[in-house]
Amino acid sequence: MNDLLILQNLNSMLSELKESQIECSIDTEYDSLALSSIDFVNLVIMIETQYEKEFDDEDLVFAKYKTVQDIIDVIKKMIGGR
């Protein structure tokens, strides 16, 4: 699965989460998404449901995410087995 497709999915999940249209690019900074701790948990749940895989523990640390690309990289790693 390529980055662009994952980005589209991510934008759709973020839009649902924030209840407004979100159009991120891979360079969008994580902090600019203004996700609360509860939002982030919900985003992880949405990603896990979408891809039917679970995040590794090491990827459940906020500080790891600087840009949207970092989230995409984790998703790619998570679904890497496909």
Added chain:
Amino acid sequence: MSHINDKRKQVVCDIFKWYLNGDRQENYIFDYDMYKFMKYHKLDGIYFDYCKAVNENQMPKELNRHYYALMSENENQIAIANDIGIILDEVRYVFLKGLPLMVNNYKVAYHRYFHDIDLLIERSDLSSVEKKLFDSGYQYGWEYQGKMYPAKREDILFQKMNTHETFMMVKKTADGFISYVDVNFLFSWKGLENKEYNKNVFNDLYDCIRTVTKNDCNINCMDSNYMFLHLCCHLYNSAHFFALDRFYSGNDPEELRLIHLMDILLIYREGVEDVKIARLAQEMKHTEKVLFVLQILQDVLDFPINNLYELISSRADYPINVDRYFLSNGEEKYWNIDINNRIFGIEEKKKLFNEVF
């Protein structure tokens, strides 16, 4: 303070002196209301023995049975902890709070009872520890009236991502005992919205681990300096951040329990190095937390620890306010009742909470 709160405070101070220094209060008569108050603060096992030491015949028989049963439960906890140590094999860990305190610092097992076995591990070992505990029968969830309830993935993640520990793990042992384990991966956390990944966890403690043996079981725990520091952090956090707990329902948070002050005084008496604690507290950015506890010990229980207080307060950036707490949205709030009434006037505190939340 009201007359009843003054009376409670006097009895509590006498009991602390009896337990810590061996002072005796003669002719004390067992009082059921006082017993209920002590139970709120988890000091009921000590109160039971305090009254029993004055006059064994005054004690209700059902309480005798209750504390013998509690002693047996605590012995189960020791055996379970020993099994967990075997399960974890080469993973580095220490037990925190209730278990090592009960084994090391309390005279009788039922003086310090606890619900969960708390572990502290390195964050990077979490997956491995989780797997080992799952393999031995634990699951995320809880037990209620004989039935196991698994935790939702959402709640497991929330706990793991936003606090210092995992969601509680539960297992029914072969003999029907319900065992709970909390796996901590941070020494102390700083609040829900803090995204900083605190690396100051296990590697720094590694040289401070000691193993104590009880009932042929080995219990890994921290040395008294780190234990003192950890207990101060725990008390501070529960007093400040109770409303940030996702499961907090607005009831009395029981955020300041006297048993935790007893824990801290017992560890201090065991022997700590004031200079080292002051240095560690500063390095780990916990001076405010230690100062909070020292202030309460001095103001509420009249147990000043002057040398440490001076060392810590000289390193603190600003004076401590024991009345502060945080709402779930991070808003800073202050109690409308003073610290003595929060501890000794539990009825007033409950009434206040019904109004505030």
